[in-house]
Amino acid sequence: MSDTLAMNEHEAGDAMVVAFRGRLDATASPDAEERLSRLIGDGHRHLVIDLGDLEYISSSGLRVMLAALKRLKQEEGSLSIAGISPGVWQVFVMAGFDRIFEIFDDETAAVEARSTRDR
């Protein structure tokens, strides 16, 4: 089990893909929040969060994602989730987040759904 969170980002179409890897708990959530805030502040309106390699998430991690989703919706942007691991999926379902986030199998599907929407 990893003790830390690694974050990587790259552009795909008009979306910014942010990959979280490792552990997103109360220790890591301030960094994750800062990273997403900075991207939104820099003008990125469409985020795809790749959780395929996220091993663990607690309510502190969910809080960061809900705050980013609410902010982006207000600014007519979007935030979707790609590639969610089974343990993280279990936490999403328990919180009811599977009903408020758009969740795709992988980054390709999430980015494709985004670009199709604007056509």
Add this chain to the structure above:
Amino acid sequence: MSTTRTFPPRREALPRISRFIDECLTSAGTDEDDRFAMTLAVDEACTNIVLHGGPPEESTLRVSCRVDPQAISVAIEDRGRPFDPHDAPLPDTDADLPHRRIGGLGVYFIRTLTDRIEYGYRDGTNWLVLIRHRRPLTPPPGPGEG
């Protein structure tokens, strides 16, 4: 079997507390669902303490993990403000996005993932015990059933 360890009451200690619980439950042979549930419940309880309880910096967070044939119990002692998880309001997990409030999920997870919560406060110490009954393992499907 019971194991106790102390940690500084700080955010940075949370991954170590999770690893301690995971190791305790793994070595006792508990199944994956029980490990998942108790690791998350304990992390949420300790997160509440270090973020909202204001325990003195020089105090310790004492965590005891006990595994019996029927149940797993984890006792957490801290010197922060009194906080009984039974008193916290629960979030509406069915609310749509505009009505969804940020926060409150930690206590909801603790209550959902455990079967019983015991709480007491005495002489400046919070004493919280999270108890989960061990679930029998579902046998894998037999030949021709899967």
